[in-house]
Amino acid sequence: MLTEHALNTIQTNESKSILKVQNLNKSFGENQVLNNFNLELFEGENLVIMGKSGSGKSVLVKCLIGLIQPDSGSIKIMGEDITQLSQTKLDELRTEIGFLFQGSALYDSMTVRENLEFPLRRHKKKFGEIVNTTSLVEKALESVGLLKAIDLMPAELSGGMQRRVALARALILKPKIILYDEPTSGLDPITAKEIIELMRNIQQEYKTSSIIITHDVDCARVIANRMILLIDGTNYIEGKFTDLEKSKDEKIRAFFK
Structure with a gap:
């Protein structure tokens, strides 16, 4: 059983950490957006992060790709702490990270x-x-x-x-990690299901590790190997969708109503 309000990292003998965030903090003035936030992504898994609007999801993603410098904490991607890398080294590491923008962002x-x-x-x-x-x-x-x-x-x-x-x-640079920012946002239900199925196929074909930022419960139910709920700037709880869905904690239940 999951322990409420506790970090519950799921790890097996076969899994290998590919991205690790430790004690990440980021404030804008008096507004602390990320508060000692932690996560770990393992090879070959789809990790879903859910949070309400303004909870810090976008700030977290920008920290992960080096667009925002955190106030403190570490972000290790394939063993490299990106907060300590030169711009040249950071650019090289970014070729291992694919990013799907919420609005597609095609030229x-x-x-x-x-x-x-x-x-x-x-x-x-x-x-x-x-x-x-x-x-x-x-x-x-x-x-x-x-x-x-x-x-x-x-x-x-x-x-x-x-x-x-x-x-x-x-996908074209054959990244090891893909970050999805609201991949089903603005799509009709049928198209959203097609995108979710495509994401599953991509994971199997390319053996990618993915972080999916979403507010779509149906997307999370289908795609998530593991979930994190981002509440008050923290990793409030993490675990499998079915376990979190059964929680009696009102803050957690609010995501599944």
Whole structure:
């Protein structure tokens, strides 16, 4: 059984830590957004983080990718504390992290092909001499079922298709970790289910480790190997969806009503 209000990290002999956050603090003036926040992500798992609006989810994600410097604490990704890295080293490490933005964030003036080629051009060192970028672009689009859209403009795509292209772009550098920011936000129920199923397939095909920021309970139920509830800037509780759903704690039950 889970212990309420306690960190309950699930770890097996087979699992290996790939990302670890310890005692992370971040304040803006008198507003303390993250308060000794802790989490650990293991290889091959989908970790869902849920929190109310304004709970600090976006701040946490920005800390994880080095866009915001925390006040204190450590963020270790594949053993490297990103709070201590130079900008050059941080940029290199970021190639191992795919990021799916909430609004997809495709470049409007570029075709789908050009959107996917952009990170390849920017991070040439990761692949050395790439003979044929087209094959990498096509493979990424095949993974999300959108090869037919390769020469379309973002404006010609539906919201669900844009989300798939954004996911293909996140995958093209073959990252070890993917961060999803509200992956089903703004999508109709059917398209949301398709994106969730795609995320599961990506995990199996690419062996990625993922952190999914969401307020979508149905998404969490299907995708989460483990969940964290972010309340009052802390890791209030973590565990399996089915265990948290049974909690009698009113702060926890509020997420499942």
